[in-house]
Amino acid sequence: MMKLFAITLLATGALFSATAQQTQGKVVFERTVQMQIRIATNDGGNDEAIQNMLPKTRKDKFELSFANNTTIWKQMEEEPQDDMGSGQAVGGMQIRMIGAGSDDVLYSQLETTRKVELRELGTKKFIVEDSIKPMNWKLSEETKTILGHLCRKATSQKIGTRMMMNMDNGKMERKEIADTSYIIAWFASDIPVSSGPAEYQAQLPGMILELDINNGKTIYQALEISPKVDIASIKEPKGAKKLTPAEFNKERDKMFEEMGRNNGGPGRTIRISN
Numbered sequence: 242m243m244k245l246f247a248i249t250l251l252a253t254g255a256l257f258s259a260t261a262q263q264t265q266g267k268v269v270f271e272r273t274v275q276m277q278i279r280i281a282t283n284d285g286g287n288d289e290a291i292q293n294m295l296p297k298t299r300k301d302k303f304e305l306s307f308a309n310n311t312t313i314w315k316q317m318e319e320e321p322q323d324d325m326g327s328g329q330a331v332g333g334m335q336i337r338m339i340g341a342g343s344d345d346v347l348y349s350q351l352e353t354t355r356k357v358e359l360r361e362l363g364t365k366k367f368i369v370e371d372s373i374k375p376m377n378w379k380l381s382e383e384t385k386t387i388l389g390h391l392c393r394k395a396t397s398q399k400i401g402t403r404m405m406m407n408m409d410n411g412k413m414e415r416k417e418i419a420d421t422s423y424i425i426a427w428f429a430s431d432i433p434v435s436s437g438p439a440e441y442q443a444q445l446p447g448m449i450l451e452l453d454i455n456n457g458k459t460i461y462q463a464l465e466i467s468p469k470v471d472i473a474s475i476k477e478p479k480g481a482k483k484l485t486p487a488e489f490n491k492e493r494d495k496m497f498e499e500m501g502r503n504n505g506g507p508g509r510t511i512r513i514s515n
Contacts, residue, residue, distance in 0.1 A: 263432045265308035269465040270438045274299045275458045308472045312436045314347040346478045349442040359478035362496050366481040369489045373443045387450040390429035397424045427451040
């Protein structure tokens with residue numbers, strides 16, 4: 242009788258383990274961006290030759306920590322990039338690649354669809370609070386396995402704007418243009434947390450482990466998944482001036498205007514964002 246009871250317990254434990262779902266942990270993502278760079282000069286420089294010498298892709302790693310329906314998204318310690326990322330001179334100009342602030346942090350509350358960001362602009366940092374905007378997703382029956390998790394395909398479109406930056410005759414021009422992003426996401430239902438990379442929080446009924454934006458122009462891929470997480474670290478960022486999204490955009494515009502004024506003339510430094 243005692244032996245039978247022990248076997249029953251063992252079987253019940255195995256069943257519980259098989260059906261358990263991960264609701265907290267950490268995912269490491271790699272982001273690959275196809276760089277789109279256009280340089281216009283009137284000082285004798287060879288635009289095409291310079292562009293051919295520039296890197297065509299940029300890779301960065303990020304980590305997503307999640308627990309109790311809250312998440313933290315942040316960039317991991319930066320790894321060495323291509324030589325062009327260090328400010329090497331090319332064709333009489335110095336090229337330095339810059340991206341989003343490496344100290345940027347995105348905190349999200351999934352149930353209340355609230356997000357708080359710590360954003361870096363030059364030497365300044367700001368807190369920006371906003372709501373998470375839901376997207377319209379079309380679910381597919383197509384599946385594939387990512388890191389041992391069966392993932393389902395979902396597609397969507399995101400209508401918004403993007404920034405186009407050009408250096409023309411020593412003057413940096415920055416223009417906001419209309420843009421529609423076409424998105425393919427692969428999400429794992431056995432990680433029943435409506436989260437994923439970057440701003441793609443509170444979107445699908447499971448963790449997004451792969452994201453393809455505009456046919457490979459930007460790709461997020463999960464590299465590691467761990468059930469271990471420092472829950473205490475998943476907290477709202479503080480300690481900087483609070484701005485609305487509109488106020489932050491004005492601050493960003495002012496910074497780019499200053500960059501344009503400070504980078505004119507032959508032998509100038511051109512900063513190109515990805």
